[in-house]
Amino acid sequence: MHYKKILVLIPLCLAIGFFSCSKEEKKVEAPKQGQITKSLIPPKAELKGQNFLVELSDLQVVMSVDTASKEIVETPSLRGNIKVTNQSQDILDIQAVTLEYLDGAGKPIAFKSGEKVSKVSLFLKSTKPGETTEGSLDATIPRMAVKEKALGKIEINLVYVPYPLKRETLVLSEKISP
Numbered sequence: 381m382h383y384k385k386i387l388v389l390i391p392l393c394l395a396i397g398f399f400s401c402s403k404e405e406k407k408v409e410a411p412k413q414g415q416i417t418k419s420l421i422p423p424k425a426e427l428k429g430q431n432f433l434v435e436l437s438d439l440q441v442v443m444s445v446d447t448a449s450k451e452i453v454e455t456p457s458l459r460g461n462i463k464v465t466n467q468s469q470d471i472l473d474i475q476a477v478t479l480e481y482l483d484g485a486g487k488p489i490a491f492k493s494g495e496k497v498s499k500v501s502l503f504l505k506s507t508k509p510g511e512t513t514e515g516s517l518d519a520t521i522p523r524m525a526v527k528e529k530a531l532g533k534i535e536i537n538l539v540y541v542p543y544p545l546k547r548e549t550l551v552l553s554e555k556i557s558p
């Protein structure tokens with residue numbers, strides 16, 4: 381009879397333990413970081429140079445911020461679209477687009493130590509006279525330009541090689557020893 385009581389109490393204790401553990405509420409933590417996107421004003425620009433017409437559109441700054449303190453956690457990114465039209469009479473080989481960030485007085489805004497620096501977007505496209513090429517722009521922007529709203533201007537440098545290219549070939553006579 382004593383064993384019957386024990387055999388009944390064991391499953392009863394297990395059931396009580398199981399149901400009491402299953403009713404615990406699980407706490408879900410809110411994300412500690414969030415992503416904020418801000419559009420540049422104006423979001424679209426058209427610039428004319430000596431050899432190129434450059435159109436920028438959908439310019440946005442994307443940044444990761446701490447949700448509690450609202451501090452910028454990572455180096456912000458500048459993203460958008462770029463359209464380049466060759467207005468010269470020659471074939472031009474576009475290599476890259478580099479960006480410099482300037483404050484309202486025209487002085488460069490420097491990246492601080494620890495920030496990711498990526499001010500170049502590779503393009504690598506040959507364009508004929510009158511031809512247009514499009515691509516995306518993805519580079520980093522200094523925290524100071526965003527945090528203190530110090531950004532006044534963006535200087536765009538189009539790196540290209542004009543054609544016809546001149547090349548020189550040199551021959552080095554070498555043999556593998558037996």
